[in-house]
Amino acid sequence: MSMIKVTLKDGTVREYPKGVTVQQVAEDISPGLARAAIGGEINGAPVDYITTLESDVELSLVKFEDEAGKVFLRHTGSHILAQAVKRLYPEAKLAIGPAIKDGFYYDIDTDHPFTPEDLEKIEAEMKKIIKEDHQVSRFELPRDEAIDYVKKHGEDYKVELIEDLPEDAPISFYQQGEFVDLCAGPHAPSTGRVKAVKLMSVAGAYWRGSEKNKMLQRIYGTAFDKKADLQDYLDKMEEAKKRDHRKIGKEMDLFSIQEEGPGFPFFHPKGMVIRNELENFWRYEHVKRGYDEIKTPIILNEDLWHQSGHWDHYQENMYFTQIDEGNYAVKPMNCPGSILVFKRKMYSYRDLPLRMGELGLVHRHEMSGVLHGLMRVRCFTQDDAHIFMLPEQIKDEIIGVIDFVDYVYKMFGYKYHVELSTRPEDSMGTQEEWDLATEALREALDARGLAYKINEGDGAFYGPKIDFHLEDCIGRTWQCGTIQLDFQMPQRFDINYVGADGEKHRPIMIHRVIFGSIERFIGILIEHFAGKFPLWLAPVQARILPISERHYEAAKGLQQQLSEAGIRVELDDRNEKIGYKIREAQLQKVPYMMIMGDREVEENKVNLRSRDRGELGAVDADELMASLIKEIKEKQLPQEA
């Protein structure tokens, strides 16, 4: 019998007979390890416990707590789900069922719509399957036999999947008990390894992700190897949902979205404070970086949109209107307006780069199903800017914007990831221009050493873009900042500058936003801080809480003093106990509470309580004011106790 060498992660080498399984190796290394681990990786590629080793390999074992281990387990979870569904609904056809972040799903085609009660039944059946502890085994079939096999079982979707597999790909099946599924693996060794499972929700999903195809039912679930981990996960999700900007927005009375205007948010007084602070900050930072500010109209003649290409490439997202006999459109983007401002006069090459910023209100007809609080709306303010420049200025300008975005996001304590979106199918311009533009963005990213992923075909219709994505409370990511390089609009609008040679030349254009949209950015902001805004953004920065009526006058004096210093302060002179007033202020996430009773009034002090750090003790009124102003000016982030 021939022997093979298995090199383990720690460098030790062992010899085994050819055909040894990963599980046997694990058992051999340490008796019991096979219970603690779930599979392995060979050269970084995950493999099952049941995988047999045919030649010399480097093997590392995957444990339950590893990310890879969770994927194994959840993949098996999705098979258990499919098995349970087939037991309860034998006519159901299976599509695909992968592991995803935090769980798994399975797409199922059946006329029976799954209700929440059905999910409970299915989950109960899954627990039975887990208890039955079926061994998971793998087998391969030649292509024809594989197709016959799934056809025989009426799994039409699987037929399609096999037909689309590459010619030489092995076609593998996984079996657990009576259930067999086409699957590349890897899997947990047995269904009993899945110790905790929970079905989360059902939703529609198109077969192969195309809305032209039939909509299937997707059941989402999650699985863990310990019951306690599942509970932790559910608790965490519960906790995260408390940060939902829609919930906090209502509780703190920041904004609302009414039935009368789906996707058109209303900003309340306290929400406006945040908006205005952000805009003030935005203006200050833009002036510092050499931007001018403009404002262009919301409604413009239809011809303009023909010229810009929006008519051909963006029409289904636009709102239209009529004025006198003329056709007009509500702007979905600010660029054409900016270009008209550029075109009003002749610029010299000495004026470039010309950076024109605009807090521009745009309207886009988004499909009803995609609206989501402030994150996805139908009218929003882009913190836009268009940079007109010479070809040799491209790289520096892009880098300048990348640094600008980084500066702003870091200031809020955000983590972000970057994507580079390339040419979409519906687009204009030549491939050379697109290649050039894409390459310029790539170079700038590389120059800054930023990691990014490529988002194929997701660019704007006029150019490729760099996208900056921020996370919400439950880990969904939202595109905020973006930098788009555009060779098209300058041509379409025939804009020029006069070069050193006295001739006309075509400038190149960058479209960019930092916040993305003020609305979305506020949504992210709310979830990021869970409503506990830094002092400079807090709608109410301080609340004065007098102990009883006889302290009202001194409290009013302090309120006056703070207001005059520009601090947003409220006085709670309701006839309530101090504990009650503190509770309310705390729930409203007011950064500072100033308690005034006999002691404080007598000594011209306040007893300061911080939202994040609790009681801070008596502070002299003047000192207090100075420290508040400092904290606001420095835009300090909240400090936890």
Added chain:
RNA sequence: GCUGUUGUAGCUCAGGCGGUAGAGCACUUCCUUGGUAAGGAAGAGGUCCCGGGUUCGAGUCCCGGCAACAGCUCCA
């Protein structure tokens, strides 16, 4: 837009089998003047999302809209 779920007081929610609505919080008034997360009492407050239909009678049953939520697709 598609699939599923939901829509009752300002907010969060109850209302088995059809008989014109209830709780807690918030609000108003009174009592209480209380020192770091809810003092007490009384009161006011509802086109039960909208429009049809069935019925002697619809918050409840049927049909059609609208909106929200989860996901898909699409995007800042």
